[in-house]
Amino acid sequence: MRRLPVYFVLDVSESMAGTPLLQLESGMEQIVRSLRTDPHALETVYLSVIAFAGKADVIAPLIDVVSFYPPRLPMGSGTALGDALNCLMNSIERDVVKTTPDRRGDWKPVVFLMTDGHPTDNTDSAIERWKNQFAHRVQLVAITLGNQAGTSVLSKLTDDVLCYEGNDGKTFKQFIDWISASVTATSHAVESNNDGLSLAKKPSNLTLVKDFPEHKERTIDESVVVLRGRCQKSERPYLIKYNRSEDAGFSGKEFELEGAFPIEESFFAWSVSSESDSQVNTEQLVGVPPCPHCGNATAFAMCSCGKLLCINEPGVHTCPWCKNEIEFSGEGSGGFDVARGRG
Ligand SMILES: [Zn+2]
Ligand SMILES: [Zn+2]
Structure with missing residues (x-):
């Protein structure tokens, strides 16, 4: 056969x-x-x-x-x-x-x-x-x-x-x-x-496709911003995904929230081992999702270790990444830089 x-x-x-x-x-x-x-x-x-x-x-x-x-x-x-x-x-x-x-x-x-x-x-x-x-x-x-x-x-x-x-x-x-x-x-x-x-x-x-414009080699996908976080309660990982905005009305802001998605631990094994050193400033991002695992109000709190976690309210929280306790004031702190994935 x-x-x-x-x-x-x-x-x-x-x-x-x-x-x-x-x-x-x-x-x-x-x-x-x-x-x-x-x-x-x-x-x-x-x-x-x-x-x-x-x-x-x-x-x-x-x-x-x-x-x-x-x-x-x-x-x-x-x-x-x-x-x-x-x-x-x-x-x-x-x-x-x-x-x-x-x-x-x-x-x-x-x-x-x-x-x-x-x-x-x-x-x-x-x-x-x-x-x-x-x-x-x-x-x-x-x-x-x-x-x-x-x-x-x-x-x-x-x-x-x-x-x-x-x-x-x-x-x-x-x-x-x-x-x-x-x-x-x-x-x-x-x-x-x-x-x-x-x-x-x-x-x-x-x-x-008939036209193949040459593009420069890159180590990161420019059309999306993808951030990784962990749920404080379950410690399970998630992704927050933003897409480049086509809307000129978003002056200065460049990426709109698509959503937050639960992922498996195997995500890390399927990823390039070296972290991308590329960052994005939160001022460029529009929208903050709740935690896709536990429903906490924001999946976008950043620990001093540089990683994201979910929190429901200001106060002292334990980072699921580095296990340290960290206090969130709840006051808007302006824009800050976050490490982004490769897309
Ligand atoms: Zn959570
Ligand atoms: Zn941490």
């Missing part, structure tokens, strides 16, 4: 916190449900999921559609695309059976790479490796989620760079349907045509 290996390489950086990550998780479930209804896909398609943030790893090893269980997606700080590509190439080398004179190997693997940001690591050597050893035997579709920026590096990997620009659950479902339909169509096409990849008709919010 010749298998059709399909890899999903998913960006789980902190800029995906909230709805985008949940959509991606349910999207994987939707793809599996759909593939299970097609006898041909059921027989030939094998799925694997690789996640990447500050680090990359296989979170679902290559397995047939019936046995595949959609993984919970982790989250971390950073967008290590170079790491992700190396992880993908190592997986392909390990998993995919090559065709030899006396053995028919697997069909050409298909990769759906989805990212919402700029790489925060160096991708040069991974791209070289891809071009030399993989580009001719793997079919990669790169999709940027809601952001055309950062596509120039993707254009070095493939001609199929697509941009998804939807903003609600309905358009996201159409986008996921398109992936399922493309995988199913490819599982049919490989039988008659070795080159295989057969993309379904694109929904209107998914477009082929």
Whole structure:
């Protein structure tokens, strides 16, 4: 039986916190449900999921559609695309059976790479490796989620760079349907045509990217501000996410609150180990969220150790990071600098 290996390489950086990550998780479930209804896909398609943030790893090893269980997606700080590509190439080398004179190997693997940001690591050597050893035997579709920026590096990997620009659950479902339909169509096409990849008709919010403006290398995503905190009561971590404001009315203020989101301890393992030294001043941020764990009035109190915690009222509180007691006066202290994540 010749298998059709399909890899999903998913960006789980902190800029995906909230709805985008949940959509991606349910999207994987939707793809599996759909593939299970097609006898041909059921027989030939094998799925694997690789996640990447500050680090990359296989979170679902290559397995047939019936046995595949959609993984919970982790989250971390950073967008290590170079790491992700190396992880993908190592997986392909390990998993995919090559065709030899006396053995028919697997069909050409298909990769759906989805990212919402700029790489925060160096991708040069991974791209070289891809071009030399993989580009001719793997079919990669790169999709940027809601952001055309950062596509120039993707254009070095493939001609199929697509941009998804939807903003609600309905358009996201159409986008996921398109992936399922493309995988199913490819599982049919490989039988008659070795080159295989057969993309379904694109929904209107998914477009082929033709312009790839060069961008300068950066170690931080400029479109979001993501801050980490810990709940004083439960000690569990959370993220506070702000998006760059498009509204000129926000004079001086640059980022609007999207919300605060609970995260897992595994966040720290999925993040680049070095803290970014980039800071943001609170004067640039609009909105303060309550604690997503315990409901305390603000998730935005800063300890003298430089970390954020939640508090309900002024007074003496114990920092869940450094365990020291600290007094909050409750008087507005003007702007102060906070360390921001890499996005
Ligand atoms: Zn709390
Ligand atoms: Zn502290």
